[in-house]
Amino acid sequence: MTMREYMLGNVAIARGLLEGGVQVVAGYPGTPSSEIIDTLAARKDPDYHIEWSVNEKVAMEVAVGAAWTGVRSVVTMKHVGLNVAADPFMTLAYAGTKGGLIAIVADDPSCHSSQNEQDTRRYAQFALVPCFDPSTPQEAKDMLPYAFEFSEKFEVPVIFRPTTRISHGKSDIELGEMPVEKTAPNFEKLLDRWVMLPKNARPRHTHLLSIQQSIEDALAESPWNSLELKPDAKFGVIGAGIASVYAKEALVELGLEVSYLKIGTYPVPRKLILELLETVDTVLVFEELEPIVEEQVKMIAQEAGLEVSVFGKTNGFVPREGELDVSAFLEALKKTFDLETEAETSSTALELAPRPPALCAGCSHRATFYSMKKVFGKDAIYPSDIGCYTLGIQNGTVETTLCMGSSISVASGLYHAGEKRPICCSIGDSTFFHSGMNSLLNAIVNKANITVTILDNRITAMTGHQPNPGVGYTATGEPTVQVSLEELCKAMGAEFVSVVDPYRLEETQEAFKAAKEFEGVAVVITRQPCVISGKRAGIRRAPYLVDPEKCEGCKQCVKFGCPAIEFNEKDKCAVITSLCSGCGVCAQICKFDAILEVKR
Amino acid sequence: MSQAEQKKLDLLITGVGGQGAILASDIIGKAAVTSGIPIRAAETHGMAQRGGSVVNHIRVGNDYGSMIPKKGADLLLALEPMEAVRYLDFLKDGGVVIVNTQPIIPVTVTSGLTKYPEVPDILEFLSEKYIVKAFNADELAYEAGSRLAMNVVMVGAVSGYLPIPKEIILESVKALVPQKTIEVNLRAFEAGRQKVEES
Numbered sequence: 001m002t003m004r005e006y007m008l009g010n011v012a013i014a015r016g017l018l019e020g021g022v023q024v025v026a027g028y029p030g031t032p033s034s035e036i037i038d039t040l041a042a043r044k045d046p047d048y049h050i051e052w053s054v055n056e057k058v059a060m061e062v063a064v065g066a067a068w069t070g071v072r073s074v075v076t077m078k079h080v081g082l083n084v085a086a087d088p089f090m091t092l093a094y095a096g097t098k099g100g101l102i103a104i105v106a107d108d109p110s111c112h113s114s115q116n117e118q119d120t121r122r123y124a125q126f127a128l129v130p131c132f133d134p135s136t137p138q139e140a141k142d143m144l145p146y147a148f149e150f151s152e153k154f155e156v157p158v159i160f161r162p163t164t165r166i167s168h169g170k171s172d173i174e175l176g177e178m179p180v181e182k183t184a185p186n187f188e189k190l191l192d193r194w195v196m197l198p199k200n201a202r203p204r205h206t207h208l209l210s211i212q213q214s215i216e217d218a219l220a221e222s223p224w225n226s227l228e229l230k231p232d233a234k235f236g237v238i239g240a241g242i243a244s245v246y247a248k249e250a251l252v253e254l255g256l257e258v259s260y261l262k263i264g265t266y267p268v269p270r271k272l273i274l275e276l277l278e279t280v281d282t283v284l285v286f287e288e289l290e291p292i293v294e295e296q297v298k299m300i301a302q303e304a305g306l307e308v309s310v311f312g313k314t315n316g317f318v319p320r321e322g323e324l325d326v327s328a329f330l331e332a333l334k335k336t337f338d339l340e341t342e343a344e345t346s347s348t349a350l351e352l353a354p355r356p357p358a359l360c361a362g363c364s365h366r367a368t369f370y371s372m373k374k375v376f377g378k379d380a381i382y383p384s385d386i387g388c389y390t391l392g393i394q395n396g397t398v399e400t401t402l403c404m405g406s407s408i409s410v411a412s413g414l415y416h417a418g419e420k421r422p423i424c425c426s427i428g429d430s431t432f433f434h435s436g437m438n439s440l441l442n443a444i445v446n447k448a449n450i451t452v453t454i455l456d457n458r459i460t461a462m463t464g465h466q467p468n469p470g471v472g473y474t475a476t477g478e479p480t481v482q483v484s485l486e487e488l489c490k491a492m493g494a495e496f497v498s499v500v501d502p503y504r505l506e507e508t509q510e511a512f513k514a515a516k517e518f519e520g521v522a523v524v525i526t527r528q529p530c531v532i533s534g535k536r537a538g539i540r541r542a543p544y545l546v547d548p549e550k551c552e553g554c555k556q557c558v559k560f561g562c563p564a565i566e567f568n569e570k571d572k573c574a575v576i577t578s579l580c581s582g583c584g585v586c587a588q589i590c591k592f593d594a595i596l597e598v599k600r
Numbered sequence: 601m602s603q604a605e606q607k608k609l610d611l612l613i614t615g616v617g618g619q620g621a622i623l624a625s626d627i628i629g630k631a632a633v634t635s636g637i638p639i640r641a642a643e644t645h646g647m648a649q650r651g652g653s654v655v656n657h658i659r660v661g662n663d664y665g666s667m668i669p670k671k672g673a674d675l676l677l678a679l680e681p682m683e684a685v686r687y688l689d690f691l692k693d694g695g696v697v698i699v700n701t702q703p704i705i706p707v708t709v710t711s712g713l714t715k716y717p718e719v720p721d722i723l724e725f726l727s728e729k730y731i732v733k734a735f736n737a738d739e740l741a742y743e744a745g746s747r748l749a750m751n752v753v754m755v756g757a758v759s760g761y762l763p764i765p766k767e768i769i770l771e772s773v774k775a776l777v778p779q780k781t782i783e784v785n786l787r788a789f790e791a792g793r794q795k796v797e798e799s
Contacts, residue, residue, distance in 0.1 A: 004633055005633065006626070006629045006630045006632070006633040006639065008643075031645060032645065112644075112645075113645070136640075136665075165642055165665065165666055165667060168642065168643050168644075168645050169640065169641065169642050169643075169665075169666040170625075170626075170629055170639070170640070170641035170642075170643065170666070171638075171639065171640050171641070171666070172629075172632070172633045172638055172639050242665060245664045245665040246664070246665050246667070248664060249664035249665060249669075250669075252664075325665070325667045325669060325670075326665070326667065326669035326672070327669045327670040330669075349725070350685055350717055350721065350722065350725045351714075351715070351717060352682055352685055352686055352717065353682065353706055353708050353709045353714040353715065353716050353717075354706070354708050354714065355616065355651075355652055355653040355682070355683075355686075355706040355708065356652055356706075356708070357617065357650035357651055357652030358650060358651045358652070358706075358707050359650065360650065360651065388650065391650065394707075464645075555712075558710055558711060558712075559711060561707055561711060563651055563707055563710075565710065566705055566710050567710055567712075
């Protein structure tokens, strides 16, 4: 009997890596990719090295070093992480690999938890490396051992690109065997491959180009592409990756007799596309994000001199932004056949209150932002960064967010442009270690006059509480050196470094005042563990309540924006709910001493 | 209808981050796998879950993607009343809405930016097009021993509609809730199931 388990897509991907015999795993957390390493790090007695690296570039290079010894390695990240790791990756394509190397880069169509929706398949095209694009969590798991073998066969790194709905989808998964034998590492000194001097890079580029056709031919034969030709069908559908199952579901529901090509690898299987194009007169291409398959289909048709109408994103039949689904395919189908499309009817006649995500009850970021706003005021400029604290946009203290680490450098640019208003930026501890360090060093050396707030909640919170260099333990929980943020800042030349507890409003505001006065780069570290990981680590605080006798109904506490504070309109009195985590900040805000700690 | 067709069911679970929508969908998912029925599900993680609105798609007996098409869901299980209305586009006309009537007031309302609709108005609105089963699942969970078991009350409430035997769902509840809370959760499950059977 085969084993079937109900699994998260990322857990299935972790399982696929084990079935493929992975020996070194590195990555940086990023939604929707994080649970792959979380899963592998939580396994007892792992027979592989696993780490959360400080950023994606570093993680990529760790995986490269490992693969150059001949063992199988993997690096995981979200789509924008590959921008950070693009430097090693683009040249790695030339150098190639010995052991299989898979870069798992998870895309996020619709920006569920991201700052853009770039398509990693473009990177594969750009770097001239093969890319695997799974359509279901099961296929994702099954592809990985194949991807390792493929990488070794052609001695090239490969990209494996799940999307949010694969990574955070769940499915029944049929498990395979896990190999027992491990490869012994042996770094061969192939200097003409590992030293990318111009004299070595030139022939390696030629080599990479020369194997493209063989790569394409091998992928066309792989199980991840399939062509179903229906006799006499003049209409064909091409679906890629996860979009292929949406198209398939719609076609089966409608009972349409059309030819169908499913694509799961890049470079695209030219042979299969040609075979389809030779039998039909119209093709609808359905893929998420960029029109990558579509462009190839058009080129192939033109080169072969085939008169086929190709519909997709380039001519407005399929949206180029956002994620797709069965309904989007039906819409595209109707447009293709010029059928009437239903007008968007909203079934909601009821006015609903928006429910955006918010910082947790007791989150120290809210307290930091409160003090920051008090001291710097409405006039100041607040560049920020990427993390839970980006939600501080609701507090009026997040006014720019570009990419990881950019808060400090954008703040410097604002200052050097001549902005006279005070500039106070914010960055989380993990984001600071990721790439904010470089920005701080740059700001100090180039004499910016800004305040840098490091929101030190002792964890990488938003992606699911992964450790960072400040916490003192590794991905597997093993104790390691605990890097001091304050010492690090001082070592980089910061002359003003103040560490405060953001739950203490007065102390925090004093620090911000001094930072504001300081000429140069002032660093304020607001340190208080994340309420979620703190609770898990056993931090317990008595909750607070409102004394209705003393409450004047001024709503100052309500305006603080904590989800645990509500307002009773009937009694004109604030109410603290069971969500209260006991941070005590609202009690300090209340001018009437109406908020009290619950005595046990 | 073939046997496979009978086992097909598209269910949407909606609620607020932190209410346990993922555990509720896991209980159903695991039970489906034990019953040998294919299952697909889609969840809300990351930035989207910090106290925000969440929606899980669960497709029992499905071999394709995890996303339910618009107007494709047979059932909507809403852990919070306003969140029942937010995703109605996914529900079939005449579909069933099982709704917990205990509201959670979002910060946009407490801060005075907008208003929360009256719960009776929500239920009346839902009844216009759909079959509505409404009750306070938080209270039932409290009576069963813990408010935290509200999500399992709701799994109990939907269990009669699932093409999965009750015993298998109960096994799944036992396997997935914390060991110490099994008794409370089994009572919560029964309370929810009974509520819908009675209605």
